[in-house]
Amino acid sequence: MAHYKVFINKKLCKGCGICIEICPRNALRFNGINPETGYRNPEQVGECIGCRQCMWYCPDQAVVVVGEQ
């Protein structure tokens, strides 16, 4: 089974929460405030099925989903 990892670009993320709310697996959660931008950044906390909705719907090009076979 494929495993997927979600990377968040903390320089671009504006903490809007879209990725967290759109994820069908609740795989993402906010984790503290980024002192450099003042925004909350998400991180991966659960299993990702690689649907890539977080990547498409992140308005700030801040999400990359990488599949590992």
Place this chain on the structure above:
Amino acid sequence: MAEHFGLKYLRREVLPTAFCPGCYNGILMNALFQAFMELGIEDLKRFVFVSGIGCSSWIPSPFIRADSLHTLHGRAIPVATGVKLANPELNVIVIGGDGDLASIGGNHLLHAARRNMDLLVIMINNQVYGMTRGQAAPTTPHGMITPTTPYGNPERPMDVASIIAGTNANYVARWCISQYIPLKNSIKDALSRYSRGFRFIEVYAPCVTYVVRREGKTPGEKLKELMKKCVRIETWRRMSPEEREKHVATGVFKAEDKPGFIETYKKYIAQALGEK
């Protein structure tokens, strides 16, 4: 670390964008960039972007790594027409708002579409004048409270895609921002299978700050609501008038491949010069 597919089309030095957190303009950017990527467009040297004034007019300029003209409010289409006539080899894309393209620039839109001018026009219908703080636009829903309609909008919104479908435009579609894959595929079609004449894509994407937040919703909640609210035109037509008002009709309204203005114009010039 792996890189986002959109970054190669962006001027990294000006990121993040000036848009509010969660602004749906950025989702349209993803769909546009994915369309470029899937069409094998590596850089945008053969493209020129033209925009007017408004938040959505900022999408090409300064963010997209390509030549762009950031013109006057409402005047993107006449400037884009000039660019295309001066150098027909270029792909000319206009990106702008509902206010810019359908209100102050409405007559330019109508007549460029009537001419079947060789342009791709992407209109972000965010239902308001976002940049100037959310005043009512010709696309504002009936009853919506805005700074210029404090008791609710007494008017009803214009259906821009249907109006443009009634002209000689070759390609007309409307998608909600929650329909990422069809939106991306539609942009691809408008740059490949239908690469001539006037192509118009309306993107229904409520302003996150002045529509979505005012409704007390998060941008993520609103996206999920739109996934239910936006239906295909065929489904929408079967609905009662009350049901229709609660939904957004989406899909391809028209897809033809008639010669665009440039081709027809060149033919006439050749005739006038006595060339056969």
